Amino acid sequence: MSSLEELMEKARMLHAEGHPTGQIADELSLSTDTITWMLTQGKNTASAPKDVHIDWTVVSSDATLLSGIASMMMVNFENNCDEDEEIEAVVGVDAAGIPLGTLMAAEHGLNLAIYHPSKHNADTNCGSISGNFSKVTGKRCLIVDDCITTGNTLAEIVTYLRRHKAHPAGICVLFDKRGVREIEGVPVYPLFSVKRID
Numbered sequence: 539m540s541s542l543e544e545l546m547e548k549a550r551m552l553h554a555e556g557h558p559t560g561q562i563a564d565e566l567s568l569s570t571d572t573i574t575w576m577l578t579q580g581k582n583t584a585s586a587p588k589d590v591h592i593d594w595t596v597v598s599s600d601a602t603l604l605s606g607i608a609s610m611m612m613v614n615f616e617n618n619c620d621e622d623e624e625i626e627a628v629v630g631v632d633a634a635g636i637p638l639g640t641l642m643a644a645e646h647g648l649n650l651a652i653y654h655p656s657k658h659n660a661d662t663n664c665g666s667i668s669g670n671f672s673k674v675t676g677k678r679c680l681i682v683d684d685c686i687t688t689g690n691t692l693a694e695i696v697t698y699l700r701r702h703k704a705h706p707a708g709i710c711v712l713f714d715k716r717g718v719r720e721i722e723g724v725p726v727y728p729l730f731s732v733k734r735i736d
Contacts, residue, residue, distance in 0.1 A: 545591060549576045560657020564633055567592045567713075569687045570657065590732050592685060592713050598634065607729070608641035611710045615680065615727045619708055626677040627651050629667075629699070631691065632658060634684035638712070642682060649677065653698070655691045665694050667702070674704035681706060685713040686728070689721050696722040 545566060552562045559577070563570045572589040579586075597603040627649040630639025636652055643650040649672035656665040667674055681695055692709055699706045706724045714728035 541591070542586075546576045549573055553577055558658060560655065561633075563657070563687070567594075567685050567687070571688075588734060589687070590715055590734055592715075592732065594684070594712070598637075598684075604637055605641050605645075607712060608638045609645060611638065611682070611712065611727070611729055612642045612646060614729055615708055615710050618727055619725070621707060623678055623707070625680045625707060627672050627674055627679045627704075629653050629674065629679050629681045629695065631655065631681065631683040631695065635682045638684065638710075639682035642680075642710075648680075651679070653681075653695050656694060657691065665698055667698070674699055675702055676704065678705045678707045681709045681724070683709070683711050686711050686716050686718060686721075686726065689716055689718055692721045692726075696724050 549562050549566060552565060557565070559570050559573050563573045566573065568589050568591055569587060571587045575586055597607055625648060628639045628643040629651045630636040630653070632652060632654045640650055651672045651674050652668040654666050654668060656663050659665070679699055681692060683692065686692060696706045709721060709724055709726045711726065711728045713730050713732050714726060715732045717731055717733065718726055720726055
């Protein structure tokens with residue numbers, strides 16, 4: 539079985555379990571366009587969207603390795619951020635940004651907020667900050683996620699934070715598949731940039 543066939547099978551399995559397309563995309567570190575193609579077109583029909591799958595489960599499934607990556611992400615932010623003002627809250631993006639954000643917040647004594655993107659909410663198609671964690675109003679926030687695929691989710695979060703009177707000061711990601719320096723005027727701090735060569 540090819541890796542594409544394996545990804546398609548996993549996408550179909552997650553879909554059969556009731557996961558929305560956006561959540562499947564996050565789970566497989568692929569764009570929603572790629573997941574939609576996998577679920578509706580298949581390997582032998584229209585050409586697949588250009589995308590890159592990143593399997594980082596060796597790190598994401600090991601708390602010690604995950605903690606090391608979270609530390610590196612924060613050091614990268616601190617070494618490259620031009621602003622002197624302190625971060626007050628880390629905003630972990632559901633799902634992979636939550637453990638990374640939690641570890642970063644814990645290591646630096648910061649508040650932790652959790653953002654649930656609209657693509658995970660099929661009922662209202664609206665993103666939100668969890669009421670069970672830190673509020674963001676009036677706080678300088680660092681957004682944390684595992685991967686920039688299209689940038690749409692991170693743009694949504696920046697808009698949400700500004701609408702709720704928070705200041706998004708930076709976006710930390712493990713992988714940047716787009717090669718962006720900023721999203722909606724907020725600087726991006728990737729550990730790794732992934733480039734597709736066609």
